[in-house]
Amino acid sequence: MNINPWVPPLVLLGAAFIVLLVGEPSDPVALGxxxxxxxxxxxxAVQSAAHGLRPAAAAFYLFWFAWLGVGPIAQLTLGRVAWGDTRALADPAAVHLALVLTALAIACFSIGDLATRARASRPSLAARASIRPGVHALVVAALMLVGLNxxxxxxxxxxxxxxTERGDALDAAGGSLSDAGGVVYALYTVLPSGLAIAATLLGLYRLQLAARSFARVHVHELGLFLVGFVGLILFANPLSQTxxxxxxxxxxxxxxxxxxxxxxxxFVFLAVGAxxxxxxxxxASAFRRGSFSAAEVTADTFASADFDGFQQVVNTLSYVQTHGLAAGHHLLSAVLFFVPxxxxxxxxxxxSADVATHAGYSFTNLSLPIHAELYLQFGGVGIIVGMVLxxxxxxxxxxxxxxxxxxxWAMLAPLVSMAMFGVLRGxxxxQVPAYLPAILILLVAVRSGAPPTPGSDPVADYRVHPAGAR
Known part of the structure; x- marks a missing residue:
């Protein structure tokens, strides 16, 4: 087996970091x-970079390590979680079960990842795609109409x-986040950002494909890309968006x-991601307030609201024990978010609002890790099947x-990779209303092509051109 020489030292370094966090454990089983x-x-995460970057898996593993690895370890060591909730860690049995389900979930994701990776066939993946120019033009036109409105x-x-200020403006327009799923919310928040993301990526891909084939870049193609990019600045900037x-x-x-x-x-991706x-x-949560300081990040940060994922797993167990499984009701409502x-x-x-309300929190705009939501819908079977898939x-x-x-599929990879962070956080x-429009547009706008001729190497063909991979 060919092992990248960077893998053992990086795993050992991460393990040492975990041991340093643990300190003197009060509950060795939980910390273990x-x-x-x-x-x-x-x-x-290291395996996802060792033989070439696999961005979707790397993003998922990285955020899991920080949010559901370092976060719970710090909380168990400090003995506290977000919102001053003293009950979340009070029941050792519930804590242990939540940690078992968390370990099971990431193990199932890894099984699905590695099993599919072993079966991957390069020839079946090597079709050359193209962009439907008419669909791209329609997306840009829709962005301009929806955006101007x-x-x-x-x-x-x-x-x-x-x-916070943008939320007030949305409330004044009748699109309160508490009523998420209405037509107003979709028109003013979901669609503009989704259309801008799709329009920009489609424009970039058209420019790259033209450069790859040494074709002339037309002014209107550059214009469509720029319109999409302006849309990103307006509707997806970190000041007012999530x-x-x-x-x-x-x-x-x-x-x-x-x-x-x-x-x-x-490995650069891993370093930046860490x-x-x-x-x-x-x-980044300071953008809600409009000010921040790097000094705000301390050990207590990992027991703050930004790392509320583990306690929400514990809260989900309590919710299911009281109310039973939801049988997919929340998932269906997420997909049909546009139905008022x-x-x-x-x-x-x-x-997450239902779980937080059951836990007695006054503030219910919280996270809900993907495996906790799968458990809420279908129990342990939901975690196993959902995480493997x-x-x-x-x-x-x-x-x-x-x-x-x-x-x-490669053109979808950047979107899917970045969506992994939000899917995990829940x-x-x-998250589905935020991601689904852009992904669906790309599925329609990108046309699958014919496989390359026998003996050709699509990767090598791509690398020799300016827009190729680096």
Missing amino acids: LASFSALIALTG AVRVLGLDSLFASR RFIALLAFGALVLAALRPRTPGAG VATLLLYPL RSVWPDKATIA LGMLASRVDSAWLHAPLSK PLGA
């Missing part, structure tokens, strides 16, 4: 389970104000433009990214 989950994620109703200033929508927009754009695929680029998830992620409650009175509220999806996208850079009722 939390450390096991963190080590699975750390090993998966959003600017007219919300005001241009609100698009560069803090998220961290996860801003990351989806600009992270996917950078990934698609640079196309990092080598092991060296993979800094982003452990430092920049909590700092006036039409669907039984439409579920966001799952998610790992398979990540591996499928990553294999295309590495071995078939001109394929439709709840799906908040």
Whole structure:
């Protein structure tokens, strides 16, 4: 077996970091389970870079290590969690079960990832895709119409104000986040950012494909890209949008433009991702207030609201024990987010709000880790099946990214990779509406091509051109 020489020292370094966090454990079983989950994620992250960057899996493993690895370890060591909730760690049995389910979830994701990776076939992935210019033009036209309407109703200033101020503007327009799922919310928040993300990526891909084939870049193609990019600045900037929508927009754009695929680029991705998830992620929440300081990040940061994922797993167990399983009600409501409650009175509220309300929190705009939501819907079977399928999806996208850079799946990879952060953080009722429009547009706008001729190498063909991978 060919092992990258960087893998053992990086895994050992991460393990040492975990041991340093643990200190003197008051509950060795709990800290052992939390450390096991963190080590699975750390090993998966390093493996996702060792033989070429696999961005979807790397992003998922990285955020899991920081948010559901380092976070719980710090909370168990400090003996406290977010919101001053003294009950979340009071029941050792519930804590242990939550940690077992967390370790099971990341293990199932890894199984799906590695099993699909082993079966990946380069020839089946190597079809050359193209962009449907008519669909791209329609997306840009829709962005201009929807965007101008959003600017007219919300005001241009609100698009560069803090998220709290933008939320006030949205409430004034009748699109309160508490009523997420209405048509107004979709028109003013979801659609503008989704259309801008899709329009920008489609424009970038058209420019790259033209450069690859040494074709002339037309002015209108550059114009369509620029319109999309202006849309990103207006509707997906980190000042007024959530961290996860801003990351989806600009992270996917950078990934698609640079196309990092080598092991060296993979380890740079891991380094940047580690800094982003452990430092920049909590700092970014300051955009809600409009001010921040790097000094705000201390050991207590990992027991703050930005790392509320583990306690929400514990809270989910309590919710299910009282109310039973939801049988997919929240998931269906997430996918059909655009249906107003006036039409669907039984439409579920966001799952994390139900869990937080049951826990007695006054503030219910919290996270809900993907495996906790799967457990809420379908129990342990939901965790096993859902996490294996998610790992398979990540591996499928990553294999295309590495071995078939001109394929439709490879063009979806930047979006899917950045979406992994939000999917993990949850709840799906908040993340699916943010991600689904852009992904669906790309699925329609990108046309799958014919496989390359026998003997050709699509990766080598792509690398020799200016827009190729680096």
